[in-house]
Amino acid sequence: QVQLVESGGDLVQAGGSLRLSCAASGRTFSGYFVAWFRQGPGKEREFVGGINWIGSSTVYADSVKGRFTISRDNARNTVYLQMNSLKVEDTAVYYCAARQSIVPLSAPGAYDYWGQGTQVTVSS
Secondary structure, three states: OOEEEEEOOOEEEOOOOEEEEEEEEOOOOOOOEEEEEEEOOOOOOEEEEEEEOOOOOEEEOOOOOOOEEEEEEOOOOEEEEEEOOOOHHHOEEEEEEEEOOOOOOOOHHHOOEEOOOEEEEEEO
16 A cells, blocks of 8 residues: 655746655555646646656656656655746646556556645746
């Protein structure tokens, strides 16, 4: 069993930056693919990007490519989402999720574990 806890959400102005954290407890992320999703008001949950714990390969949605960066810290068993050049349309609740596979998938239903979410609000 893996417990995920996100943190770092905040209110920020457009053009600003935030770093979200996803800390795991219960076991390590080894062998998992860890992803970030977001759900804006009235929208479906969408894949933002993810990282393979082994090898650290990353994938990103086109909407965030070049602005967001996902990284990991082995010692802290934590995955980060660095968000730069934030836009109003990035406003959402951000969730981290983990699946016990190295195959990156964008469908929320493919993930076994979820955090509670952290709110990111970008003002104009």
